[in-house]
Amino acid sequence: MLKKERQDQILQIFQERKYCTVSYLAERLFVSNITVRRDLEEMETTGLLQRCHGGAALPDYENREVPFAVRDKENSAAKDRIARKAAKLIRDGDTVFLDASSTASHVLDHIGELRDLTIVTNSVYNLEKLNGRGIRCYLTGGALLKNSHALVGKIAEETVCGLYADICFFSSQGITEDGVITDFSEEETRLRKCMIQNAGKSIFLFDQSKVGKRFLFKVCDADTLHMIITDQ
Numbered sequence: 001m002l003k004k005e006r007q008d009q010i011l012q013i014f015q016e017r018k019y020c021t022v023s024y025l026a027e028r029l030f031v032s033n034i035t036v037r038r039d040l041e042e043m044e045t046t047g048l049l050q051r052c053h054g055g056a057a058l059p060d061y062e063n064r065e066v067p068f069a070v071r072d073k074e075n076s077a078a079k080d081r082i083a084r085k086a087a088k089l090i091r092d093g094d095t096v097f098l099d100a101s102s103t104a105s106h107v108l109d110h111i112g113e114l115r116d117l118t119i120v121t122n123s124v125y126n127l128e129k130l131n132g133r134g135i136r137c138y139l140t141g142g143a144l145l146k147n148s149h150a151l152v153g154k155i156a157e158e159t160v161c162g163l164y165a166d167i168c169f170f171s172s173q174g175i176t177e178d179g180v181i182t183d184f185s186e187e188e189t190r191l192r193k194c195m196i197q198n199a200g201k202s203i204f205l206f207d208q209s210k211v212g213k214r215f216l217f218k219v220c221d222a223d224t225l226h227m228i229i230t231d232q
Contacts, residue, residue, distance in 0.1 A: 174211075
């Protein structure tokens, strides 16, 4: 088993149990305790896990950046349903802004055989996902947020502000009951505002785990957008 595949499986196990011992993980994955310890050490350095006596646990991500690998595994079935609905709104010849959220990245799995499509994104992950698919893609450039695979900052913002898209898909960490969309990342919030401003239609994608959460930086109010898509 490749290391990346094994570490992905470790993350899936932690989504089920929150805390696991080294011996439990070794037994589940059919590898040695030493291999598991090495994986846990590496995953802790990237913020995916927090090691503790005898094993590891998922960190408390409240009010801080959540690594993309963790976000991508959470509520993945709901995100896929949301993305499938979103992809149906894209037409041949469209230019699409996609932010670096894990939900928006799922849209790329459902764009099918659309012709003359252009994707503008600040996500390195999205760029890799599009490689070899014959779809025109522009990466914003900018400073890399390592755990998020997101490019942000002045260069990214200037790039987006100099472009126009037919449609923008984005997500964030929270939406309050009265429709205020917020996020913990100041840099990603600024870039999302640029995307929203320069898109013909702006659509917020979120699953029910985001509802009722408020973070430091306001992205926008839901009632200023053209549409929201959720799993309920």
